[in-house]
Amino acid sequence: MEEYVIDIEAENKEIRKRYRALLRACKPTLQKGDKQQIRNAFDLALESHKDMRRKSGEPYIYHPIAVAQIAAEEIGLGTTSIVCALLHDVVEDTSVTLQDIEEQFGKKVVRIIDGLTKISGIFDPNSSMQAENFRKMLLTLADDVRVILIKLADRLHNMRTMEFMARHKQLKIASETSYLYAPLAHRLGLYAIKSELEDLSMKYTDPDTYKFIAKKLNEKKAEREKFIADFIGPIKEILGEEGITASVFGRPKSIHSIWNKMRKKSIPFEEVYDLFAIRIIIDTVDEKEKTECWKVYSIVTDLYRPNPDRLRDWVSSPKANGYESLHTTVMGPRGQWVEVQIRTKRMNEIAEKGFAAHWKYKESNSDNGLDLWIQKIRDILSNPEQNAMDFVDDFKMNLFSDEIFIFTPKGTLIQLPNGATALDFAFEIHTDIGATCIGAKVNHKLVPLSHELQNGDQVEIITSSKQTPKEDWLNFVVTAKAKSKIKSSLKEEKRRVAEDGKEILERKLKTLKITYNTDNINKIANYFKFPSSQELFYNVAKGSIDIKNLREFVAAERSEDANQNQFQTHINGLVEKINKKDDTILIGDDFQKVDYTLAPCCNPIPGDDIFGFLTVNDGIKIHRTSCPNASKLMANYGYRILKARWASMQNRPSFLTGLKIVGIDDVGLVNKITTVISHDFNVNIRSLSISSNEGIFEGDIMVFVNDTQQLDNLIKNLKQISGITGVTRYESEN
Numbered sequence: 001m002e003e004y005v006i007d008i009e010a011e012n013k014e015i016r017k018r019y020r021a022l023l024r025a026c027k028p029t030l031q032k033g034d035k036q037q038i039r040n041a042f043d044l045a046l047e048s049h050k051d052m053r054r055k056s057g058e059p060y061i062y063h064p065i066a067v068a069q070i071a072a073e074e075i076g077l078g079t080t081s082i083v084c085a086l087l088h089d090v091v092e093d094t095s096v097t098l099q100d101i102e103e104q105f106g107k108k109v110v111r112i113i114d115g116l117t118k119i120s121g122i123f124d125p126n127s128s129m130q131a132e133n134f135r136k137m138l139l140t141l142a143d144d145v146r147v148i149l150i151k152l153a154d155r156l157h158n159m160r161t162m163e164f165m166a167r168h169k170q171l172k173i174a175s176e177t178s179y180l181y182a183p184l185a186h187r188l189g190l191y192a193i194k195s196e197l198e199d200l201s202m203k204y205t206d207p208d209t210y211k212f213i214a215k216k217l218n219e220k221k222a223e224r225e226k227f228i229a230d231f232i233g234p235i236k237e238i239l240g241e242e243g244i245t246a247s248v249f250g251r252p253k254s255i256h257s258i259w260n261k262m263r264k265k266s267i268p269f270e271e272v273y274d275l276f277a278i279r280i281i282i283d284t285v286d287e288k289e290k291t292e293c294w295k296v297y298s299i300v301t302d303l304y305r306p307n308p309d310r311l312r313d314w315v316s317s318p319k320a321n322g323y324e325s326l327h328t329t330v331m332g333p334r335g336q337w338v339e340v341q342i343r344t345k346r347m348n349e350i351a352e353k354g355f356a357a358h359w360k361y362k363e364s365n366s367d368n369g370l371d372l373w374i375q376k377i378r379d380i381l382s383n384p385e386q387n388a389m390d391f392v393d394d395f396k397m398n399l400f401s402d403e404i405f406i407f408t409p410k411g412t413l414i415q416l417p418n419g420a421t422a423l424d425f426a427f428e429i430h431t432d433i434g435a436t437c438i439g440a441k442v443n444h445k446l447v448p449l450s451h452e453l454q455n456g457d458q459v460e461i462i463t464s465s466k467q468t469p470k471e472d473w474l475n476f477v478v479t480a481k482a483k484s485k486i487k488s489s490l491k492e493e494k495r496r497v498a499e500d501g502k503e504i505l506e507r508k509l510k511t512l513k514i515t516y517n518t519d520n521i522n523k524i525a526n527y528f529k530f531p532s533s534q535e536l537f538y539n540v541a542k543g544s545i546d547i548k549n550l551r552e553f554v555a556a557e558r559s560e561d562a563n564q565n566q567f568q569t570h571i572n573g574l575v576e577k578i579n580k581k582d583d584t585i586l587i588g589d590d591f592q593k594v595d596y597t598l599a600p601c602c603n604p605i606p607g608d609d610i611f612g613f614l615t616v617n618d619g620i621k622i623h624r625t626s627c628p629n630a631s632k633l634m635a636n637y638g639y640r641i642l643k644a645r646w647a648s649m650q651n652r653p654s655f656l657t658g659l660k661i662v663g664i665d666d667v668g669l670v671n672k673i674t675t676v677i678s679h680d681f682n683v684n685i686r687s688l689s690i691s692s693n694e695g696i697f698e699g700d701i702m703v704f705v706n707d708t709q710q711l712d713n714l715i716k717n718l719k720q721i722s723g724i725t726g727v728t729r730y731e732s733e734n
Contacts, residue, residue, distance in 0.1 A: 011059050015046070018065045025072040026082055034079040040104065041086040048094035055164035063157060064089060070153035074193060076353040081146045084112040088154060095665070095695050115147035116154070148184065155181045156193055159200040174204035189322050192352050198256035206259075213255045216269050224250075224276060231332055232278060238299050244292065245283040250276045274329075277339040281348045289344045290315055293326050296342050304330035307337065315347075317405065317413075322350050407458040416453065419478050423449040426461045427482035434482060435489055436463040450476040468493060498534045501541030508540075508547055512554060527553050585612050586647040587622055596620040596644075598655065602627035605655040607708025612642035654704035656686060657711060663724040665697040672721050677703060681714050697723075700730070 019042055026038065045064050052060035068085035071077040077085075083105055090096040091113060102110040159177055162170055178201040185194035203210045228250035236248050253275055261272050280300070284292045293315050300306075310329035318324045326342040343351065406414045406425055414428055422442065426449075427434030440447055441460040453459065469489040477483055506516050514520055525536040528545060539545045585596060587610065596612060602624040604610050609625040613633050622644055623630055633641065661673060670690060677683050686702040705711045711729065718727045 015059065015061055022065055022069050025069055029078040037079055038082055041083040045086045045090060048090040048096050066157045067153045070156055071150055075149050075153060077146065077149060080108060081150055083109055085150050085153060087113055088116045088150060097694055112147050116150055152181060152185050152193060156197060159197060170204045174201040177201045189350060190353065195254035199254050202256050209259055210255055213258055213269065231338060234303055235300060244296065246280050248280050251279050252276045273337050274339050277341055279341045282344045284344055293342050297326055297328060300330060300340055304332060306330045325351060404453060404455040406453055409460045417478055420453055421476050422447055422451045422453065422459060423473060424477050424479045424482050425453060425459050427485055428479065431485050433461055433463060434485060435469050436465060436467045437461055438464045438467050494538055497541045498537040501537030505537060505540045508550055512550055524553055585642055585644040587644055588647045596622050599623045601629055603657045605657050605705055605707055605711060606646045610644045612644040614640040614642060654706060656702060656704055658730045659701045659703065660728050660730045661699040661701065661718065661724060662726040663697045665692045665695050666723045669697055669723055673718065676717050676721065680717060683714060
């Protein structure tokens with residue numbers, strides 16, 4: 001016990017130390033009053049998580065501090081984000097509500113935290129839950145990009161500290177990271193975080209390869225360092241002579257990118273030549289950036305022969321995520337290719353910290369692509385009918401793939417994802433141009449709509465007022481915008497055709513002397529197995545359902561009516577038999593010779609007012625008179641209603657019933673509830689499902705009781721448990 005107290009002391013000291021390190025990381029962005037805000041957030045997080053521990057046994061507070069540290073140090077975010085990072089788990093995991101946070105920290109912080117509050121069941125094996133969560137996160141991003149940046153910091157820390165988790169969870173989180181979060185970091189230009197997330201994912205999904213490459217890299221480390229020193233020596237010398245201030249260093253490639261190269265080219269580790277890249281970072285003023293980069297390029301390529309096919313110029317046309325850099329591959333002194341990256345300090349910060357760094361430079365560079373990026377996300381999210389997994393796939397396709405640049409006839413530059421077709425381009429310009437597009441001219445040559453565009457193509461769209469979107473268009477468009485516009489247009493067209501079909505069907509039914517009403521339309525739709533009346537009308541308009549088919553329906557309907565009459569006679573006979581024998585069915589009486597079952601929609605128990613209902617296939621069903629279905633049954637099928645009452649039994653069996661319990665969530669609440677039910681009342685529990693949301697506890701419990709008296713006493717005792725605000729019997733087991 002004494003030792004635990006010492007541990008607590010040591011832990012408190014460690015928490016203070018980590019908090020001070022966080023403040024040091026925040027220093028560059030601190031304004032007046034910020035330190036107090038961060039302190040308030042830290043105090044609230046510390047208090048809220050005080051009894052919680054991570055899987056490793058460490059105090060939980062280490063996690064929010066680490067996430068805040070990553071946000072400040074590795075992404076370069078400011079005070080609002082640090083506050084949100086410290087508080088990102090309190091709403092979900094503790095009794096603190098969003099309202100409490102709003103009162104203390106304001107609306108902006110609440111909006112970000114709401115975006116960060118994970119949907120419960122995030123580790124559910126059902127992947128669409130994760131997709132829905134991702135969708136919620138992106139919806140919030142449309143307001144505030146910081147949600148995603150903090151989410152990435154949270155994921156990075158979880159990945160760094162995953163060794164204590166169960167293996168199946170490690171695999172799930174790691175694969176989710178490589179599927180969603182690493183590409184997202186890449187898209188936001190956070191290359192350092194993207195590489196680390198990929199490496200950490202690989203460490204858990206493919207540990208053998210990961211260890212193998214790490215070991216190989218380590219073996220040749222000294223040799224590599226000597227090569228880098230020899231390679232950069234002459235460059236540094238000339239840069240000095242030319243008066244260019246720059247730092248030059250070798251940066252190792254990530255394990256994941258080395259593995260990718262081995263896989264793509266089917267080569268062993270020994271043949272991967274670019275295990276590192278040389279980076280030259282120039283310290284210069286904004287207006288000289290481009291000139292200086294090309295000057296350094298000239299110096300490097302005078303020293304080492306460049307590979308002309310491997311020049312990448314993202315200085316003249318930055319990537320959509322803001323990345324600017326000059327990449328070239330040159331032949332080194334020992335006959336091997338070496339990648340050289342040339343960029344300025346500003347460009348490097350944007351490359352390392354992505355859009356977060358853009359905010360710093362936005363005065364000098366307002367067109368940074370972030371607004372365009374968010375606009376694209378809004379386009380994708382504005383399609384409300386999309387299934388969650390389709391949404392994630394569309395999102396990946398549109399925002400994580402490399403982009404191509406296409407020119408309009410007037411020379412305007414349009415950005416599209418790799419693999420985009422002429423039709424995608426048409427929709428990107430305007431929905432109406434896409435909808436009426438019949439072909440395109442690519443570099444003045446006529447091509448079909450499905451023609452895949454290449455980087456730098458100049459495209460002119462040819463339209464016709466007679467053209468409308470076709471179903472097969474969906475097979476060759478890749479942008480979310482084109483897909484959603486085509487789908488909604490097809491839907492509208494289908495609705496118009498169905499309107500015509502409705503009139504045609506009305507005329508055909510008149511010929512067959514069938515009344516045109518909702519009941520008959522539904523019968524016809526069911527007979528032809530159409531999910532809705534609209535589908536029926538559409539198929540009538542298209543000619544798939546004609547008068548011959550409708551005559552078949554009439555014939556089938558007549559034979560159905562004959563069967564119905566037969567069934568009616570059978571029912572009348574049964575009812576008569578029961579009523580002759582005795583006016584009432586006795587329920588629970590072993591000597592009763594009539595077969596019955598208790599209806600699961602209302603689970604009647606002794607003490608309830610009940611009635612019997614004669615069903616078509618399941619014999620007699622016993623319902624409570626207060627059953628939600630009772631009035632419908634009595635109104636429509638009065639002739640099939642039978643009187644019923646409970647028999648007085650000595651050894652009464654147990655009957656199933658359901659309870660809905662609502663209360664304030666508290667530790668041990670479930671235990672208290674089950675103790676009252678099982679121990680105090682000796683009642684068996686059949687099933688128990690509970691959920692907790694923002695501090696509100698809701699439970700559905702199915703129990704076996706003898707009668708209403710026992711149930712009423714049980715409800716009374718459950719209501720006395722502190723924290724329980726309501727206990728009601730509910731109607732349906734489902």
